[in-house]
Amino acid sequence: MINVTQLGYAGVNVVELDSLQHVLDKVCGAEVRRDGERLYARVDERHHRLAFYKADTMSLAYMGLEVESLDALRAAENELRGKGLEVTRATAAEREERAVLDMIHLRGPDGVRIELFFGAVLEKLPLKPGRAISGFVTGELGLGHVVLACADRDAATRFYTEHFSFRLTDYIFWSEAEATFLHCNPRHHTLALMNPCFGMVPGQFNHLMLQVKSIDDVGRAYDIVLEEGIPMVMNLGRHTNDQMTSFYVKTESGFAIEYGYGGVEVDDHDWDVKVFNAPALWGHALQA
Structure with missing residues (x-):
């Protein structure tokens, strides 16, 4: 492996x-x-x-x-x-x-x-962010996560867990959706695999996630989105499984960017795989 x-x-x-x-x-x-x-x-x-x-x-x-x-x-x-x-x-x-x-x-x-x-490749100059923020959570946790629709979610899960060192984190089954969450380091999930639900087709890229170091970074970004009328897929909320507080910006290309703070980290020594019946503890309402 x-x-x-x-x-x-x-x-x-x-x-x-x-x-x-x-x-x-x-x-x-x-x-x-x-x-x-x-x-x-x-x-x-x-x-x-x-x-x-x-x-x-x-x-x-x-x-x-x-x-x-x-x-x-x-x-x-x-x-x-x-x-x-x-x-x-x-x-x-x-x-x-x-x-x-x-x-x-x-x-x-x-x-x-x-x-x-x-x-x-590492840059010699420090990061020059587009606006004042406390920074992004990367390092050993990596970029963030991506979510993909799969023709056969179980087969895709086997591919990533048998060929590569992805481990099962948990599941969320709700409405017509079935999602499997995989991790390869302490980040709750690096890859999430879904059935082709809500109009998605196999192989479709659903969203990517960027995690920041402060809830205030999320709040200020949310203010900008509301003030400028930038479209959202889901409003501010908190997930059930990774407990990330986030919102989802809708890009004109069709994929979403999740922008969040405070995700749970996985310790493989005492992690229990759970099944959730909803993706949000609160918020994350679909936007028109």
Whole structure:
């Protein structure tokens, strides 16, 4: 089994960049760089954690899963090939664009591009956030989390837990939705897998989450969203399972950005897997 330490980065194909840049910069407080039809968001000492590419349709372009060394990356490549999976080594241009020392990639369930990498490039200058915030929670916990719709949620869960070191955190089953939450470090979940509910189709990217260090960061961002009339998927609320206090901004491309504070961390030595029948303790009401 391949030991994945965190979600290091993610890339998303988007249909527009202007309003997304404003949300990332002035609402989330990321350091945003625009390069033609590409947008990069920096949230810590790394060159960037998020990349967005202008495209005709929205989709998750890739997710970057970090391993602990170059030797671990080589071993992962050999292990995956030995299991009959098709693995490709990154080109020099791909390594440069991702700002990593080395990377391999393969296709996972529903065609999701999974990139395994080591050696994220660190910036010499401190983070220059788009607005005053206390900072983002990354470090050993990684970027945050991504949520995907799957044609076969159980099969997708087996793929990530049998090939990689993802562990089961918990489940939420509500209405027509069935969601499985997986972790690879103390963050409550790095990856959540759902059935194709609420109009989603298999392989669809639902949302990404950014966690900040203060509830005041969330509150001030929420004020900006309300004042500017920025669309939301869900209003301010608190989740049942990870107990994150957050809200969800709706991007023009169709995916959401969850912006939150205070998530529970997992200790594998005494963690009990639970099943919840609702996603929110309070709030998180769907917005028109």
